[in-house]
Amino acid sequence: MRDQAEQLRQRIQQSTQKRPTKLVTVTSGKGGVGKSNFSLNFGLGLIERGHKAVLFDVDLGLANLDVLMGISPKKHLFHLLEPDTTVWDIMEMGPGHLEFIAGGSGFTQIMQLDDEKLDLLFNRLEPLQGYADTIIFDTGAGLSKESLHFMLSSDEVIVVTTPEPPAITDAYAVIKMLHSRNPAVRIRLVINRVVNEREGKMTADKLAMVAKRFLNLEIQALGFVSDDSHVTKAVKQQRPFLLTYPQSHASRSIRSLVGQYLQSSTQSDTPANGLKGFFAKLKHFIR
Ligand SMILES: Nc1ncnc2c1ncn2[C@@H]1O[C@H](COP(=O)(O)OP(=O)(O)O)[C@@H](O)[C@H]1O
Numbered sequence: 654m655r656d657q658a659e660q661l662r663q664r665i666q667q668s669t670q671k672r673p674t675k676l677v678t679v680t681s682g683k684g685g686v687g688k689s690n691f692s693l694n695f696g697l698g699l700i701e702r703g704h705k706a707v708l709f710d711v712d713l714g715l716a717n718l719d720v721l722m723g724i725s726p727k728k729h730l731f732h733l734l735e736p737d738t739t740v741w742d743i744m745e746m747g748p749g750h751l752e753f754i755a756g757g758s759g760f761t762q763i764m765q766l767d768d769e770k771l772d773l774l775f776n777r778l779e780p781l782q783g784y785a786d787t788i789i790f791d792t793g794a795g796l797s798k799e800s801l802h803f804m805l806s807s808d809e810v811i812v813v814t815t816p817e818p819p820a821i822t823d824a825y826a827v828i829k830m831l832h833s834r835n836p837a838v839r840i841r842l843v844i845n846r847v848v849n850e851r852e853g854k855m856t857a858d859k860l861a862m863v864a865k866r867f868l869n870l871e872i873q874a875l876g877f878v879s880d881d882s883h884v885t886k887a888v889k890q891q892r893p894f895l896l897t898y899p900q901s902h903a904s905r906s907i908r909s910l911v912g913q914y915l916q917s918s919t920q921s922d923t924p925a926n927g928l929k930g931f932f933a934k935l936k937h938f939i940r
């Protein structure tokens with residue numbers, strides 16, 4: 654009990670320090686390219702570097718971050734609408750101190766909430782502003798309406814693809830849609846399951862070239878993640894690979910990608926509007 658009270662006190666204190674909170678949506682064109690594994694291990698990589706990351710499962714059909722972490726969340730987003738519930742009540746502590754909010758089937762319902770309930774939900778999520786450095790939304794694949802709303806409202810969208818041509822084509826479709834609807838969103842590429850850096854670079858260059866030529870858009874690759882059987886092993890064990898196989902190729906590539914990410918996230922792209930801005934945009938897109 655004392656521990657809990659202490660934890661709550663610390664959280665409130667951190668939350669009132671009001672550091673900028675960045676909203677990052679992880680998405681892809683094609684399904685099964687490794688978004689959830691990336692979101693999870695990227696979040697853990699940020700934590701390793703002293704950054705506070707909070708992970709949000711907003712995959713509607715196939716929410717499975719909890720399975721990847723081997724936890725069974727007792728609460729999900731919609732419990733926030735119950736009386737006297739705070740955001741701290743619905744957060745789960747995952748492995749490696751990665752805090753996690755389960756979407757449940759909640760995100761389809763978000764669209765159907767009346768204004769009053771929607772405001773209540775958003776107001777109750779707001780203490781996360783300043784508490785987290787980065788909030789990572791793990792979405793489903795493709796251009797579902799809900800995923801699109803999250804992407805359009807975020808500061809940054811990470812598009813995950815593999816080097817396979819169908820995945821690349823679908824990633825391009827997402828980028829095109831996103832850019833045409835909101836050119837202000839920063840888009841970054843992650844090439845997952847590469848056999849070597851050369852393959853990753855070639856894939857990223859291909860996408861960047863097409864985006865430049867047809868959309869006049871510069872996109873940078875954030876980095877590559879190795880194709881590594883340790884990932885599948887970790888999935889079977891329901892443990893994040895970064896924790897279970899810290900020296901594996903996949904873990905090393907995640908760490909180097911996180912380093913790159915932190916280095917390239919300069920003052921200039923410090924989020925201006927944080928969660929408030931995010932919710933305002935989300936509401937606008939939902940309505
Ligand atoms: N870097 C990788 N190396 C090897 N296998 C991977 C890698 N990333 C993902 N996978 C495999 O792909 C499967 C799907 O990954 P997941 O993260 O659930 O994809 P998504 O969230 O995009 O549907 C994993 O269960 C794993 O077997």
Ligand SMILES: [Mg+2]
Nearest residue numbers: 688689712715
């Ligand atoms: Mg997933």
